Structures are given as structure tokens and as C-alpha cells.
Amino acid sequence: MPVARAVVLAAPNSVETWDVDIYDPAPTGVLVRIVVGGVCGSDSHIVSGDAGEMPFPIILGHEGVGRIEKLGADITTDCAGAPVEVGDLVYWAPIALCHRCYSCTVLDNTPCENSQFFERADKPNWGSYADYAWLPPGMAFYRVPDHVEPEALAALGCALPTALRGFEQAGGIQCNQTVVVQGAGPVGLSAVLVASLSGAAEIIVIDASDTRLAIARSLGATATISLTGSSSEQRFNDIYGLTGPSGPDLVVEAAGVLDAFPEGVNLIGQHGRYVVLGLWGAMGESAIQPRLLTTKNAHIVGATFPKPKHYYGTVQLVARCQDTVPLSALVTHRFALEDASAALDAIRSGTVVKAVIDPAL
Ligand SMILES: [Zn+2]
Ligand SMILES: [Zn+2]
Structure with missing residues (x-):
């Protein structure tokens, strides 16, 4: 043979x-x-x-x-x-x-x-x-x-199929909606591309790498926020400054880091959605304020495979x-x-x- x-x-x-x-x-x-x-x-x-x-x-x-x-x-x-x-x-x-x-x-x-x-x-x-x-x-x-x-x-x-599945699980994005992407690795960049092709009005990306943030802009991100040297409160204020007081329609977790999760929950907008794509390797527990889910009428989903x-x-x-x-x-x-x-x-x-x-x- x-x-x-x-x-x-x-x-x-x-x-x-x-x-x-x-x-x-x-x-x-x-x-x-x-x-x-x-x-x-x-x-x-x-x-x-x-x-x-x-x-x-x-x-x-x-x-x-x-x-x-x-x-x-x-x-x-x-x-x-x-x-x-x-x-x-x-x-x-x-x-x-x-x-x-x-x-x-x-x-x-x-x-x-x-x-x-x-x-x-x-x-x-x-x-x-x-x-x-x-x-x-x-x-x-x-x-x-x-x-x-x-x-x-x-x-x-495999990040792009993963992002497509995630958007489907989360109910997709309509034109003129706003998206926040946590992390600009392959899954986050894929989420930016899908959001851009879906007609999102604002696509705001958070990452520590300036190189990755530049790539995110080349794929359709409308604003980027460096994780380096910014507090989660500053990032929240920057994002809500861009989206307006009702906040983002969809937050995408593609950071792969446990700390991204409580920040993502805080970032969810009114009647907003949060899709968690990147935490399969992030073992551990995370403290969130569960009442935010009620007060925001929020929807959180995970997606994989x-x-x-x-x-x-x-x-x-x-x-x-x-x-x-x-x-x-x-x-x-x-x-x-x-x-x-x-x-x-x-x-x-x-x-x-x-x-x-x-x-x-
Ligand atoms: Zn892969
Ligand atoms: Zn089977």
C-alpha cells in the first residue's frame, strides 16, 4: 500500500x-x-x-x-x-x-x-x-x-463555523444593531466578520493586542478598546458612549478568559443578548450580579460544536x-x-x- x-x-x-x-x-x-x-x-x-x-x-x-x-x-x-x-x-x-x-x-x-x-x-x-x-x-x-x-x-x-453557530444560537443580529466582541483571536475576529456582514451598526472590539485590534478593524470593527491600561468601568463607559444608554444588542464572549464573563454580563444592554463562545478551557467559578439578568431582560446562551x-x-x-x-x-x-x-x-x-x-x- x-x-x-x-x-x-x-x-x-x-x-x-x-x-x-x-x-x-x-x-x-x-x-x-x-x-x-x-x-x-x-x-x-x-x-x-x-x-x-x-x-x-x-x-x-x-x-x-x-x-x-x-x-x-x-x-x-x-x-x-x-x-x-x-x-x-x-x-x-x-x-x-x-x-x-x-x-x-x-x-x-x-x-x-x-x-x-x-x-x-x-x-x-x-x-x-x-x-x-x-x-x-x-x-x-x-x-x-x-x-x-x-x-x-x-x-x-474552525473559528468562523463556531461564530456562525454562536450567532444562530443567540438569534442573529439585525442591521443597525450594535455588537460588542470580547477578544480578537480567531473566534472574536470571526464574530466581527459575521456581525459586519449582518449589517451591524456598531462593532466594538476589546483586546490587549494592538495588532489584533487593527485586524479587527480591517474585518469590520467600527471601534476598538485596548484592554491594556483600561478598567472594566472605563470600558463600560466607552461602550455605552458609543451605543447609547440602552447598551449593546449583542455581546460576544470570545476572550477565553474567565474574567471576561462577569464583565460581559455587565455589558449586556437592555433586552440584550450575550453569547459565550470561548470559555471551554477556562475552568473555575465566576461571580456575577444575577439581578442584572432580570433587570435587563437579558438572554445568555452558550455555543459550541x-x-x-x-x-x-x-x-x-x-x-x-x-x-x-x-x-x-x-x-x-x-x-x-x-x-x-x-x-x-x-x-x-x-x-x-x-x-x-x-x-x-
Ligand atoms: Zn480549530
Ligand atoms: Zn449521533
């Missing part, structure tokens, strides 16, 4: 490059040659072991963009009905759902009870730090229009706006497969906007 390279996490903090078998696709599956694989902040938590038990050894990577190398015998279209051929660029929802459990069939929601994020490295595998990804039957994949740059799609990675439709939405959205918004430029670092450890270090250091693995290097 032919072999190709893959970056394998053999055990926590043990990243290795292996030769793995290239399997033919199943009759309703697809074999994809990876063009770029996004390096996600969560990958470093997976490597360190913070993200919990994994079926080691696993192939890393869940943000793959690639070209169809081989189609399963029974596949003629993507999962949205677009015809596909060998060589087409595709993007996929990297969580294998079982389509036969309570969540899949009754709740119609993700994650499902049998969700599979990773497969063992010695089995057919969809990890995207690799030359090839083998998409199993039932894994949703979508054709990417020819003019889309792979980097534009990889730029925000984008559905396939949010990946489809990401493809369409990037195809529409890559020429007017500098998405590809967000990919600031590119690493060879063999340098995956350096890519993960770079992500941890916080010096990169977006890093990708490029198997062609």
Missing part, C-alpha cells in the same frame, strides 16, 4: 512524523490531498493533554482544506448537491457524526453521543496535519468555488467576501509537516495571527 506523511501525537507532548498508509476511499467517502491545514489554538491543548483523553496515537489537525484525490465509487456530488470531480477544492466538517443516536436523530444537534473527532493514526484518518485526509462515509464535505484561495478559508479555521451547515456557511461566506476583506493575509506563518512542533510553539507564543501546515513545503 502507498504511504504518505502524517503528524502523529503518539502520547501527550509527543509529536512525531510518521509514514501512514494511503487508503482508497469508501464507496461513499473521499480521499483528499491536503493543501493547507490550519493550526488551531485547541491543537496545543490537545498536544499538552489539557483537552482530555484521546485515542492515541492520533493524527493532528481539524481545519483541512484540500483537493479531491479520489472519489468513492458512489459519490458524484458534495453534501450540498454540487457536482464534484477529482481536483476540486473541498472543505469539511471534521467531526464524524453517527446519524443514528438521540442527538443526531431527535435533537438534531451536535455534538452527537458518538461524535468522533480523531481516529487512530494506524487507521484511515481525516486528521489534516498530513499529506492526505480520508473522509469517512457520512462526513460532510463541501466543494469550494474555484476562485476561493485556500488560505482565505484556513485563515479563521458547529454543525455541518456552519462549515457550508463558512465556504459561502469566504467565497463572497475574500476579495473585499483581507482574509488570506491573516495567514502569517506557514510550516512544513516536519515542523509541526514549531507551528504549535508559535501558536502558544501568541506571536502569530494564523499558522498553517503546508505539506508542499
Whole structure:
């Protein structure tokens, strides 16, 4: 059987490059040659072991963009009905759902009870730090229009589907409404983009990094507030100065820091909404004033695990706006497969906007 390279996490903090078998696709599956694989902040938590038990050894990577190398015998279209051929660029929802459990069939929601994020490295595998990804039957994949740059799609990675899901959970944003985004990492930047394309009147972003705040403005933020050297009271006053006394219609938590939560609750406007997207790794407790929820008539939701439709939405959205918004430029670092450890270090250091693995290097 032919072999190709893959970056394998053999055990926590043990990243290795292996030769793995290239399997033919199943009759309703697809074999994809990876063009770029996004390096996600969560990958470093997976490597360190913070993200919990994994079926080691696993192939890393869940943000793959690639070209169809081989189609399963029974596949003629993507999962949205677009015809596909060998060589087409595709993007996929990297969580294998079982389509036969309570969540899949009754709740119609993700994650499902049998969700599979990773497969063992010695089995057919969809990890995207690799030359090839083998998409199993039932894994949703979508054709990417020819003019889309792979980097534009990889730029925000799984953060854009996450933001799309979050806005849906929170009831979306109407034109002329105001949005506050806490944090300008990939999820916050994605929230800025979605808010901007939704026609928000004000998009106010809080972050400690001037670089990230500048990127937020390039994606549609109308005002930015530096976390550095400002108090939460000052930020509240600045934000209410921009939105008016009723406050923001939607606050988006994308900071990933526990302290963002009580500040976010304070910032909620009258009849406002707060969607919490970034706290999956922020263990601990947080003191809030619960009466604010009553007095503001507030609505707080969490969101995680984008559905396939949010990946489809990401493809369409990037195809529409890559020429007017500098998405590809967000990919600031590119690493060879063999340098995956350096890519993960770079992500941890916080010096990169977006890093990708490029198997062609
Ligand atoms: Zn299921
Ligand atoms: Zn990701």
C-alpha cells in the first residue's frame, strides 16, 4: 500500500512524523490531498493533554482544506448537491457524526453521543496535519468555488463555523444593531466578520493586542478598546458612549478568559443578548450580579460544536467576501509537516495571527 506523511501525537507532548498508509476511499467517502491545514489554538491543548483523553496515537489537525484525490465509487456530488470531480477544492466538517443516536436523530444537534473527532493514526484518518485526509462515509464535505484561495478559508479555521453557530444560537443580529466582541483571536475576529456582514451598526472590539485590534478593524470593527491600561468601568463607559444608554444588542464572549464573563454580563444592554463562545478551557467559578439578568431582560446562551451547515456557511461566506476583506493575509506563518512542533510553539507564543501546515513545503 502507498504511504504518505502524517503528524502523529503518539502520547501527550509527543509529536512525531510518521509514514501512514494511503487508503482508497469508501464507496461513499473521499480521499483528499491536503493543501493547507490550519493550526488551531485547541491543537496545543490537545498536544499538552489539557483537552482530555484521546485515542492515541492520533493524527493532528481539524481545519483541512484540500483537493479531491479520489472519489468513492458512489459519490458524484458534495453534501450540498454540487457536482464534484477529482481536483476540486473541498472543505469539511471534521467531526464524524453517527446519524443514528438521540442527538443526531431527535435533537438534531451536535455534538452527537458518538461524535468522533480523531481516529487512530494506524487507521484511515481525516486528521489534516498530513499529506492526505480520508473522509469517512457520512462526513460532510463541501466543494469550494474555484476562485476561493485556500488560505482565505484556513485563515479563521474552525473559528468562523463556531461564530456562525454562536450567532444562530443567540438569534442573529439585525442591521443597525450594535455588537460588542470580547477578544480578537480567531473566534472574536470571526464574530466581527459575521456581525459586519449582518449589517451591524456598531462593532466594538476589546483586546490587549494592538495588532489584533487593527485586524479587527480591517474585518469590520467600527471601534476598538485596548484592554491594556483600561478598567472594566472605563470600558463600560466607552461602550455605552458609543451605543447609547440602552447598551449593546449583542455581546460576544470570545476572550477565553474567565474574567471576561462577569464583565460581559455587565455589558449586556437592555433586552440584550450575550453569547459565550470561548470559555471551554477556562475552568473555575465566576461571580456575577444575577439581578442584572432580570433587570435587563437579558438572554445568555452558550455555543459550541458547529454543525455541518456552519462549515457550508463558512465556504459561502469566504467565497463572497475574500476579495473585499483581507482574509488570506491573516495567514502569517506557514510550516512544513516536519515542523509541526514549531507551528504549535508559535501558536502558544501568541506571536502569530494564523499558522498553517503546508505539506508542499
Ligand atoms: Zn449521533
Ligand atoms: Zn480549530
